[in-house]
């Protein structure tokens with residue numbers, strides 16, 4: 196008591212902590228703003244100095260909640276349940292906590308003793324929370340050996356100014372990957388690549404093919420890069436000779452799925468997407484390459500511009516390309532030697548790497564969570580669903596991927612959408628479901644489904660004289676049954692449409708058939724979880740009917 200009174204009289208100052216404010220450029224700006232206001236949160240915090248640990252922890256909780264909102268992405272926001280303050284995903288958690296850490300670090304150097312004590316409590320709490328995010332992710336791959344070609348790449352990189360705390364190992368599940376050669380602490384640079392080693396459209400401009408390509412209509416810089424890489428790959432005088440030498444001769448992505456793997460995917464959206472993507476690339480190739488090597492055989496030698504070579508280049512850029520803001524401020528798709536060896540994880544170490552530092556003229560890969568010596572250092576390829584990862588990268592990540600969603604499009608009844616029906620087509624509204632095991636809500640009548648989907652279905656299915664509610668209200672039981680029946684009527688045929696894959700040899704499947712089967716299993720698991728949740732919802736309604 197006396198201690199508290201003494202602290203109160205000593206309190207003359209306030210420590211102000213500011214998170215970055217919401218950006219109006221954020222497409223989710225207004226939704227996030229509403230969330231912040233609705234939850235009585237803010238991005239500016241005043242901490243009385245001195246404060247005791249409980250007081251600081253109370254404010255810390257508010258700071259974390261606000262930061263999580265700041266970094267919500269579209270899927271996370273869509274599935275956010277009532278009264279859910281997070282965590283929402285590993286990515287969101289690491290982005291939020293690292294921003295908090297930066298905010299604290301910027302204040303520590305000029306803080307007075309009482310303020311410093313508060314900041315240190317906050318810093319320790321943030322680091323502990325980041326460590327606990329990493330500790331929950333235990334799905335480690337085991338390094339098998341250290342490939343010779345990768346050592347050669349690192350040696351070349353070192354001679355060209357690449358600085359790294361990583362070495363390259365081979366993993367059965369993912370091919371090559373990067374491993375920490377020493378402990379890498381939060382905020383440390385795991386890898387630094389000079390801008391001069393980053394492969395971008397600038398290299399096409401410097402090459403002999405640019406004079407031809409610039410005269411052609413409709414050739415995007417992405418296509419130019421494909422054409423450039425097809426030739427550079429075999430150029431014995433290339434500055435990037437070692438880089439190209441260490442790339443796989445064959446990539447294994449959805450774009451090179453064989454006929455059996457495609458057959459195993461029948462009944463899924465991914466099946467259509469893969470066929471369309473490959474068809475699109477084939478059309479691009481046919482429209483461009485035969486003309487180029489017929490007209491300019493010296494610049495575009497036919498043997499380097501086959502369809503297989505074109506597909507190889509597409510797979511290279513899709514699976515290794517990174518969006519980078521270069522020192523001239525332009526956003527480009529680039530290949531970054533050595534960084535291209537980092538594998539993806541749902542709980543990555545490296546999240547923020549998209550901008551060349553204009554002072555050092557280098558791209559720095561800082562870790563957002565601790566990476567212990569010998570541990571694989573993962574990158575985030577983005578918040579991507581399994582279907583995208585299969586198509587462009589050829590794998591499904593381990594663990595629960597919060598971005599694995601099944602889209603659901605509904606026609607909007609005309610009364611609900613008068614203005615957008617001018618085309619004569621019924622307007623559509625898009626929703627999603629994901630595995631209901633990801634839901635944290637224990638509230639009745641939420642079924643592990645997203646609030647916007649339930650609100651939409653309740654609004655279109657509600658019995659005529661009942662007022663519209665986003666949430667279930669006891670009396671509207673008829674609507675509730677209709678919602679659950681509708682979902683069952685959508686998802687039961689979807690499950691049947693996936694067919695039976697039991698007759699496919701699961702003992703010794705090829706890499707692509709295995710991936711196709713794993714993907715179908717994932718879809719089945721999601722759909723079954725929705726059906727189970729709906730069935731449980733109906734049982735609950737039956738029970739409450741009996742009880743009343």
Ligand SMILES: C[S@@+](CC[C@H](N)C(=O)[O-])C[C@H]1O[C@@H](n2cnc3c(N)ncnc32)[C@H](O)[C@@H]1O
Nearest residue numbers: 368369370371514515535536537538539588590
């Ligand atoms: C940018 S490269 C990473 C280096 C690559 N492992 C190699 O050996 O060249 C991307 C490719 O790595 C593999 N990969 C990345 N993350 C993976 C993961 N979590 N599980 C399995 N394979 C992964 C996929 O083959 C993907 O197309």
